[in-house]
Amino acid sequence: MKAHTARLAWRDAASRLVAGEPFKKEAALAKLYSSTVAVDNAREATQVHGGYGFMNEYPVARMWRDSKILEIGEGTSEVQRMLIARELGLVG
Numbered sequence: 001m002k003a004h005t006a007r008l009a010w011r012d013a014a015s016r017l018v019a020g021e022p023f024k025k026e027a028a029l030a031k032l033y034s035s036t037v038a039v040d041n042a043r044e045a046t047q048v049h050g051g052y053g054f055m056n057e058y059p060v061a062r063m064w065r066d067s068k069i070l071e072i073g074e075g076t077s078e079v080q081r082m083l084i085a086r087e088l089g090l091v092g
């Protein structure tokens with residue numbers, strides 16, 4: 001459900017880009033939401049696997065670790081929040 005919603009968010013931003021419409025807020029929203037749910041989902045998947053989820057032999061352990069960079073690279077989550085707040089006129 002979260003992954004589906006994340007896809008809808010980036011498709012919305014992409015369709016605005018293609019249509020030549022403003023898309024800064026939608027792109028930031030899509031990046032923030034998608035990276036947040038990637039970490040959430042990877043953490044839950046790790047929990048479902050129990051002890052095996054923590055072992056490097058299982059791909060889920062790598063997915064949890066690797067998902068974290070999505071909240072840091074190409075604009076951190078804090079920066080995305082600042083962008084969204086600015087676009088909403090909440091900060092100068």
Ligand SMILES: Cc1cc2nc3c(=O)[nH]c(=O)nc-3n(C[C@H](O)[C@H](O)[C@H](O)COP(=O)(O)OP(=O)(O)OC[C@H]3O[C@@H](n4cnc5c(N)ncnc54)[C@H](O)[C@@H]3O)c2cc1C
Nearest residue numbers: 066068069070071072073074075076077078079080081082
């Ligand atoms: C493996 C890896 C791959 C990367 N790949 C890329 C890439 O392909 N392209 C690219 O552009 N960059 C890439 N980066 C760099 C990444 O975008 C930066 O790490 C990121 O911008 C954060 O900068 P920083 O590490 O200097 O942290 P800092 O700027 O020191 O920030 C540290 C923390 O403080 C928060 N913070 C900083 N300023 C504020 C503020 N004013 N208000 C609130 N919170 C704040 C940040 O959100 C962060 O959580 C990569 C980094 C890594 C580790």
